[in-house]
Amino acid sequence: MPAPCRRKAERSDMKDNPLGTEDNPGTGTEILRMKGITKEYVMGEEISHVLKGIDLSVREGEFLAILGPSGSGKSTLMNMIGCLDTPTSGEYYLNGKRIADQSEASLAHIRSKEIGFIFQSFYLLQRQTAFQNVELPLIYANMPDRERKRRVREVLAKVGLADKMDHYPNQLSGGQQQRVAIARAVANNPTILLADEPTGALDQGTGRQVMELFHSLNDEGRTIIMITHDRKIAEHADRIVSILDGNISEGDLDDA
Numbered sequence: 691m692p693a694p695c696r697r698k699a700e701r702s703d704m705k706d707n708p709l710g711t712e713d714n715p716g717t718g719t720e721i722l723r724m725k726g727i728t729k730e731y732v733m734g735e736e737i738s739h740v741l742k743g744i745d746l747s748v749r750e751g752e753f754l755a756i757l758g759p760s761g762s763g764k765s766t767l768m769n770m771i772g773c774l775d776t777p778t779s780g781e782y783y784l785n786g787k788r789i790a791d792q793s794e795a796s797l798a799h800i801r802s803k804e805i806g807f808i809f810q811s812f813y814l815l816q817r818q819t820a821f822q823n824v825e826l827p828l829i830y831a832n833m834p835d836r837e838r839k840r841r842v843r844e845v846l847a848k849v850g851l852a853d854k855m856d857h858y859p860n861q862l863s864g865g866q867q868q869r870v871a872i873a874r875a876v877a878n879n880p881t882i883l884l885a886d887e888p889t890g891a892l893d894q895g896t897g898r899q900v901m902e903l904f905h906s907l908n909d910e911g912r913t914i915i916m917i918t919h920d921r922k923i924a925e926h927a928d929r930i931v932s933i934l935d936g937n938i939s940e941g942d943l944d945d946a
């Protein structure tokens with residue numbers, strides 16, 4: 691049974707954390723730390739340095755945006771954060787675990803337990819209803835039948851789709867499909883919600899609704915890392931880090 695998240699207001703450590711600043715609200719425990727993460731691809735004679743030494747720390751309850759133009763290394767970094775790919779060098783700790791030390795089985799477990807993935811193109815199964823799409827990861831997680839059905843209804847209601855549970859993806863709008871994907875991502879109560887260009891396939895108004903949903907999930911204590919090229923979208927987050935040409939820096943580069 692997933693533990694309920696604490697509301698932001700209830701987290702007294704937010705007020706007391708000496709590390710807390712406006713740009714980097716201290717919200718308690720550090721749940722992600724990267725130190726000197728690099729990624730290189732060898733293509734024939736050439737080595738392409740895609741990530742050039744990423745240092746990043748994320749605390750529980752943060753809503754962080756990673757902002758950068760196309761080709762800057764955002765998706766590569768997302769794959770590292772999500773344990774979908776391994777760095778060439780550097781250290782990565784997630785929830786206290788050193789990722790380089792984990793077996794493939796343990797990484798699969800971490801991906802399904804610790805990370806809720808959200809992608810630009812939703813990746814819903816077309817022959818499954820909204821309910822079934824959300825239920826699937828809970829089946830993989832061996833959640834008992836009754837609890838599982840209850841949880842699916844609960845998260846679909848949370849994203850405003852209580853009346854659309856039996857619809858197939860092609861019977862839903864883009865924004866609704868992304869909300870199903872968000873329900874699926876939070877169903878298993880992951881440590882981090884990790885979104886790569888979550889509004890990239892949506893019109894502005896629908897994108898804003900998805901951001902409102904992120905705000906309400908974050909208000910409940912959910913940690914969110916959102917990757918985007920869109921400054922307007924990034925500004926929804928409490929903290930922005932910029933990525934440019936494989937290097938990361940605190941804040942929005944254009945504000946400097």
Ligand code: ADP
Nearest residue numbers: 731738740758759760761762763764765766767
């Ligand atoms: P973004 O998501 O910010 O657009 P990516 O992380 O997808 O950027 O890509 C960053 C750079 O890394 C690009 O120049 C891309 O061509 C290169 N790249 C990504 N994946 C590979 C790969 N598998 N092999 C070689 N180069 C890659």
Ligand code: MG
Nearest residue numbers: 764765766886
């Ligand atoms: Mg990308």
